[in-house]
Amino acid sequence: MKAAGVIVEYNPFHNGHLYHLQQTRKETKADCIVAVMSGNFLQRGEPALVSKWTRTRMALLAGVDLVIELPYAFATQKAEIFANGAISILEALGVDEVCFGSESGDINSFLQTLQVMQTRVDEFDTYVQGFVKDGNSFPKSASKAFHALEIKEEVVDLSLPNNILGYHYVKSIHDQQAKIIPKTITRTGSNYHDEHFQSPSIASATSIRKALFSPSGTLDEIKDYIPESTYHHLVSDQLAFQHFRDWESYFQLLKYKVLSSSSAELECIYEIEEGLEHRIISQIKSAESFHAFMEGLKTKRYTWTRLQRACTHLLTNTSKKVMKDVLQEKKAHYIRLLGMSEKGRTYLQENKKKATLPIISKLSGSTNAQLELDIKASQIYNIVADEPIRSNLLHSEYATPPIQYDSVKREFSH
Amino acid sequence: MKAAGVIVEYNPFHNGHLYHLQQTRKETKADCIVAVMSGNFLQRGEPALVSKWTRTRMALLAGVDLVIELPYAFATQKAEIFANGAISILEALGVDEVCFGSESGDINSFLQTLQVMQTRVDEFDTYVQGFVKDGNSFPKSASKAFHALEIKEEVVDLSLPNNILGYHYVKSIHDQQAKIIPKTITRTGSNYHDEHFQSPSIASATSIRKALFSPSGTLDEIKDYIPESTYHHLVSDQLAFQHFRDWESYFQLLKYKVLSSSSAELECIYEIEEGLEHRIISQIKSAESFHAFMEGLKTKRYTWTRLQRACTHLLTNTSKKVMKDVLQEKKAHYIRLLGMSEKGRTYLQENKKKATLPIISKLSGSTNAQLELDIKASQIYNIVADEPIRSNLLHSEYATPPIQYDSVKREFSH
Known part of the structure; x- marks a missing residue:
């Protein structure tokens, strides 16, 4: 069974994510889609709109076969560390390819960019230090330094957020000597940071959250930008609906x-x-x-x-x-399962013996410091829910097995 | 001008406290009543019902002339440390007498108890250790040890909460070689821990709080047990009324x-x-x-x-x-003024040069670790108030001068 990996946050799942999944299937011809997803706190240093469990259900409904949590230690970090964690999990599971969305859309440009960076890193660093000294932020300095190198090869513009992530996926694969093959598709219809709706059906998660949190915000407003399954899920899942968090x-x-x-x-x-x-x-x-x-x-x-x-x-x-x-080893210490379809279950059964990290489906306490951070982060995330939901959530972090999704009946069970 | 001290919490001020003030004036013939009052956290390890500022107003309305904060480091402690802090403040201000309510009501019994304890402390400690080993709590063991000593002199029953506090006031005066003279009056009408109303006009603060926090609790219910001034203050002071805290x-x-x-x-x-x-x-x-x-x-x-x-x-x-x-020196490091009447102001003017601790009327930052604890405790106490009141309170802890009370016009000003 061929598997393709995606690295996601789904905050919340929307049509752009659906497009990404469809294109990933098309590009990779994979039988099984594995998503490594941030837990309750996200890469931009924010709490997720809804919990990782609700976001797992959204992912399964939209066709993801296996959802794995990106540990807190990686999920809340700059692109480099974020990528290290995500790639190490996909590689440990033996996933064949990873497909990411980028502004560039050309994987060769990423590979060439990496090569340039490997050979001219000292020059690059000197430029960065200079731009930082002039009062520029680090990302801005990195982008300016890149331009200053005046590279002749086809390279990606590292001032664009999804290109930066993509570059670090490619770099992590290189650094970890991973066998996983990187692919990329062009993001379409919206930019990462857009705050307003642009295209008729695809909007950034930022603009969707903005609409939800506006004083007059309703789910109706975002209906055009999220799959029907996500919409119904948000509506019917009282838990999720009552507790949009920021x-x-x-x-x-x-x-x-x-x-x-x-x-x-x-x-x-x-x-x-x-x-x-x-x-x-x-x-x-x-x-x-x-x-x-x-x-x-x-x-x-x-x-x-x-x-x-x-x-x-x-x-x-x-x-x-x-x-x-x-973070000493720059790699995840475990594979924490959040949810799976039948296909995901089959894939796991075929591959679990070859997996190079322990697979955790249900916690029973932990002595792993990386995992303890996840548990702590989830408990704190869940404090602001109302009682008695809160107490259940505090417990569930330990006791909850992965969500099982029946894609024929379109039903969940634990 | 003769001054008498009282050591209080006023959570909230009630008729029993009014009786205590009246009897203190009668017993001591003092011109000025100085109250050392716990701040926002109290001796039983609880947040106060209303802030120290509101409780200061209640005290001034009821006839206290000078309200001084007992620092957090002493206010939230067992009787021994609590007493050390309170006595050190009254002594530093040159207050002539301290008058406390007790179940005993006889100051000689307290003095004799102290003498017995000074001479037979080793015996006492051995008994206490034995009773603790048998599984008794520390206060219970202390009380049982006391009985086991079979003392012939008239001593106080140290299983009663106000006797314990009184004993430690007397002991602190002895240990600190303070000049302040201890007096006691018999508490009347209710016991410290009573949860239900007993007498027609005097109830414990515990029962008053219980009534306020009961699902049907209203201020009307406690009207008979608190002075009219406290009642009107609770009703008119929206801030206090909206934010009873526990x-x-x-x-x-x-x-x-x-x-x-x-x-x-x-x-x-x-x-x-x-x-x-x-x-x-x-x-x-x-x-x-x-x-x-x-x-x-x-x-x-x-x-x-x-x-x-x-x-x-x-x-x-x-x-x-x-x-x-x-707590190294077992004494307060400063005298923090919370409120005063004209008489209190006159007393301060007459005595401030003789005071052996710095008098703080308005904070402008602090480098004293004891005072920093007070500021931190107040900031945390104030977090749960609603915005924008909360922000004001966070600032006010630094900037608020003592409350000035005009007892003729019965008006406050800052």
């Missing part, structure tokens, strides 16, 4: 965390660097919302995403020390 | 604190001893309320109060190390 849902907890910590304690948190703790302490007292807090915190030095990631690690009390320990 | 108000924050901390981090918290952190972690996941959590946590070994105090220090993230540092 940073504002967690702002009281974040405020409490800051006000109850000394600056020395805050400085131990991962991604809180260069005195950022003092800015956090001084801004949080008067901020009446997370958004206002972030506006107060922002400087030229830090991107919004970088600051949100620092806030995520602050919320989950993830220290520099712990993160250093769990 | 542990349930802080349970989500406590849950977050536990779920985001490792057991090693919890073990650093003051009063978390002997593996209590493991019980806390295992109980908090399924608890749907603070009360249910406490029920799950309770064992014979720990009193409810002791556990609540541990939870308070957990909520405020107060470590063993910090508490040890700030």
Whole structure:
């Protein structure tokens, strides 16, 4: 059975994701689609709109065969670390190809870009340092440095967010000496950061979330941009519908965390660097919302995403020390199953003996520090749900087996 | 000008407190009543019903002339440390007498009890250790040990809560070689822990809070047990009325604190001893309320109060190390003014030069670790108020000068 991997967040699942899945099947001719999906906290340093379990159901309904959680230690990170985690999981499972969406759409350009970067990395670094010194953010400096190299080969524009991710997938495959073959398709219809609806059926997840959180926001508004299955799922799943979450849902907890910590304690948190703790302490007292807090915190030095990631690690009390320990090998320590169709189950049965990482389908406590971060992050994510749902969720993180999806009856069971 | 001190919590102010003030004036013939009052967290390890500012107004309306905050480091402690802090403040201000309510009502009995304890402390300690070994709580063991000594002198029953506090006031005066003269009056009409209304006009603060928090609870129900001034104040002060607080108000924050901390981090918290952190972690996941959590946590070994105090220090993230540092001298480091009448102001002017501790009327940042604990505790206490009140309160902790009370016009000003 041939398998293709996708690396996703599905926050929430929309028509652009459906297109990505369809194109992946077409390009790879795979029998089985394996999605490595961020858990409850995402790459931009945000809590997910709905929990990983609800997003797993959306993925299964749309045709994904196997959903695996990207551990917190990778999911909440810059592209390089994010890619390391995702590729290590797909490779450990023996997935044949990985297919990602990119602005470029040409896999050769990615491979050439990697080659250039491998051979001219010192030059590149010197440029980056110079641009950072001039007051540019790191991503901006990287992009400018790339231009400054004046490369003749066909390379990808690394100022575009999906190209950056794609580049790091390709680089991770190279660094990990992985056998998985990278492929890419052109993203269509919307840009990653678009806040407004552009095309008639495809919109970015950003614009969909924006519509949901607007004061007059309803599910009707986003109906054209998400598959019917997602729509029905959001409507019928009371749990998901009542608890769309964003940073504002967690702002009281974040405020409490800051006000109850000394600056020395805050400085131990991962991604809180260069005195950022003092800015956090001084801004949080008067901020009446997370958004206002972030506006107060922002400087030229830090991107919004970088600051949100620092806030995520602050919320989950993830220290520099712990993160250093769990990222030592730059690879995931396990394959955590969130959901599967019959095909996914069959694929697992065929491949589990060859898998180079332990496969976890149901937790019964943990002594793995990487997995403990996932459990902690989920428990904190679930605190803001109403009782008694909350208590169930706190328990479920341990006890929940993967969701089983019957694609003929279109039914779920645990 | 002669001054008498009282040591109080006023949670909320009621007729029993009014009686205490009247009897204090009568017994001491003082011109000025100075109250040392717990801040936002109280001796039983609970958040106060209403903030220290609202309780200061209640005290001034009822005839107190000067309200001083008992620092968090003393207010949230067992009787011995609580008394050390309160007596050190009254003594530093040069207050002539302290008058406390007790079940005993006879100051000589307290003095004799102290003498017995000073001379037979080794015997006493041996008994206590024995009773603790038999599975008794510490307060129970102390009381049983006292009986076992078979003392002939007139001594006070140290199993009664107000006698214990009184005993420690007298002991603190002795230990600190303070000049302040202790007096006591008999408490009347209710017992400290009564949960139901007993006498026609005097009820315990416990029963008043219980009535307020009952599902059908209204202010009308407690009208007979509190002075008209307190009643009108509670009714008219929207802030106070809308935000009666108890542990349930802080349970989500406590849950977050536990779920985001490792057991090693919890073990650093003051009063978390002997593996209590493991019980806390295992109980908090399924608890749907603070009360249910406490029920799950309770064992014979720990009193409810002791556990609540541990939870308070957990909520405020107060470590063993910090508490040890700030309690080194067993005395308050400052006199923090919360409110005053004209008479209180005159008394202060007459005595401030003789005061042996710095008098703080308005904070402008702090480098004193004891005071920083107060600021942190207040900020955390204020987190659960609604916006935008919350932001004001977070600021006010620094900027608020003492409340000035005009007893002729019966008006407040800042």
